[in-house]
Amino acid sequence: MPFGIGKKPEEPLSPLDQRKKQVEAKEQDIDKEYDRKLFIVKYKRPFIYGAIAVILGIVLTIGIINGAKYIESFFPEEDTTPIVEEEKPSADFKITSKDVTIISETDDSYDVFMRLVNTDPVWGVSKLAYTVVLKDAAGQEVGRKSGTTYSAPRSTRTLAVLGVDVAAEPASIEVLLDPVMVQKLKDFGSIQLTLKNVRYEDFRGRGRVTGTLVNDSPFSFNQVDLDVVLFNKQQEIVGINHTNVNAIRSGEERDFVVTWPDYLGESTQAIVEPSVDVFSSSAFMNEYQEGQELSY
Numbered sequence: 667m668p669f670g671i672g673k674k675p676e677e678p679l680s681p682l683d684q685r686k687k688q689v690e691a692k693e694q695d696i697d698k699e700y701d702r703k704l705f706i707v708k709y710k711r712p713f714i715y716g717a718i719a720v721i722l723g724i725v726l727t728i729g730i731i732n733g734a735k736y737i738e739s740f741f742p743e744e745d746t747t748p749i750v751e752e753e754k755p756s757a758d759f760k761i762t763s764k765d766v767t768i769i770s771e772t773d774d775s776y777d778v779f780m781r782l783v784n785t786d787p788v789w790g791v792s793k794l795a796y797t798v799v800l801k802d803a804a805g806q807e808v809g810r811k812s813g814t815t816y817s818a819p820r821s822t823r824t825l826a827v828l829g830v831d832v833a834a835e836p837a838s839i840e841v842l843l844d845p846v847m848v849q850k851l852k853d854f855g856s857i858q859l860t861l862k863n864v865r866y867e868d869f870r871g872r873g874r875v876t877g878t879l880v881n882d883s884p885f886s887f888n889q890v891d892l893d894v895v896l897f898n899k900q901q902e903i904v905g906i907n908h909t910n911v912n913a914i915r916s917g918e919e920r921d922f923v924v925t926w927p928d929y930l931g932e933s934t935q936a937i938v939e940p941s942v943d944v945f946s947s948s949a950f951m952n953e954y955q956e957g958q959e960l961s962y
Contacts, residue, residue: 753850754848755786755789755848755850756786759786759789759845759848760843760845761782761783761784761791761794761817761843761845762782762783762843763780763781763782763783763825763841763843764780764781764783765779765780765781766778766779766780766839766841767779767780767903768800768836768839769903769904769905769906771828771829774831774832774833775829775830775831775832776800776809776830776832776836777826777827777828777829777830777905777906778798778800778811778826778827778830778839779824779825779826779827779895779903779906780824780825780827780841781822781823781824781825782794782815782817782821782822782823782824782825782843783821783822784817784818784819784820784821784822785820786819786820787819787820788819788850788851788852789819789848789849789850789851790816790817790818790819790821790848790849790850790851790944790945791816791817791845791846791847791848791849792816792847792848792849792943792945792946793814793816793845793846793847794814794815794816794817794843794844794845794846795812795813795814795843795844795845795846796812796813796814796815796825796827796841796842796843796844797810797811797812797841797842798810798811798812798827798830798839798840798841798842799839799840799841799842800830800832800836800838800839801836801837801838801839801840802834802835802836802837803837805838808832808833808834808835808836809830809831809832809833809836810830811827811829811830811831813827814846816943816944816945816946817845818851818944818945819851823893823939823941824893824895824906824939825893826893826895826906826907826908828906828907828908849945851944851945855883855884855885856883856884857883857885857942857944858881858882858883859879859880859881859882859883859890859940859942860879860880860882861877861878861879861880861938861940862877862878862880863876863877863878864876864877864878864936864938865877865936866896866930866934866935866936868929869925869929871928871929872925872926872927872928872929873896873905873925873926873927873928873929873930873934874923874924874925874926875894875896875907875923875924875925875936875938876921876922876923877921877922877936877938878919878920878921878922879892879911879914879919879920879921879922879940880919881914881915881916881917881918881919881920882917883916884916885916885950885951886913886914886915886916886918886950886951887913887914887942887949887950887951888912888913888948888949888950888951889910889911889912889942889943889948889949890910890911890914890940890941890942891908891910891940891941891942891943892908892909892910892911892922892924892938892939892940893906893907893908893938893939893941894906894907894908894909894924894936894937894938894939895936895937895938895939896926896930896934896935896936897934897935897936897937898930898931898933898934898935899933899935904930904934905926905930905934907924907925907926908924909922909923909924913951915951
């Protein structure tokens with residue numbers, strides 16, 4: 667066999683060298699594991715702590731906001747809504763009575779006539795409470811009667827209080843008026859109610875007034891009040907009564923009759939005064955005529 671130069675075969679390691687080599691490899695593995703854990707400790711833990719800090723900061727911020735809102739609930743903000751003052755009539759606004767008259771109906775019952783006066787141009791009373799107190803010559807009360815009525819702006823109208831029972835003959839009267847509900851009413855339209863053929867007559871021993879109510883208004887009414895006053899030839903009031911005409915349309919005429927227990931004679935004169943409660947929507951019929959303003 668020819669002789670040549672080649673790689674010298676490695677000599678087998680002794681048991682001691684093999685042991686050293688295994689120890690060195692193990693130490694290298696330990697160093698790598700240490701470096702890995704050191705990296706985690708150095709970089710990953712601060713990241714976790716930072717994330718935790720951010721989360722805690724968010725939770726704390728939300729808690730502060732909610733706490734502030736809770737505290738504010740005990741200290742509500744001052745109401746800054748502007749105060750609108752309620753419109754009211756002047757301090758001297760009032761309804762007065764005049765021409766108050768006591769009229770004997772029977773020995774123990776009397777009627778009371780008066781005129782209600784409202785001089786204000788825009789303010790009226792949709793609910794006017796009244797009380798009439800009848801007194802004897804000594805000033806002691808012998809009878810009274812209460813009720814409610816209305817008074818339109820700039821108006822004078824009759825109020826007939828019928829059938830006031832008394833314990834003795836009255837010598838004087840006191841009228842109490844209380845404007846319970848005052849309302850502003852600038853323009854309530856043109857109400858034109860006229861009367862024709864009014865006369866007082868004897869009807870089978872009783873007195874009665876007949877006539878015709880004419881509605882020249884652009885409105886139709888569910889109810890028109892009629893106050894009837896009787897005067898003798900000395901122009902003294904000798905009788906009063908009240909009735910109403912229902913469902914009278916614009917342009918329509920309606921007859922009416924008012925009666926008394928006794929006929930007072932041919933010289934008696936009758937005055938009839940029509941009126942409408944302009945404050946009550948139920949007084950008007952729900953239909954429209956030419957010239958009437960529509961409400962939308």
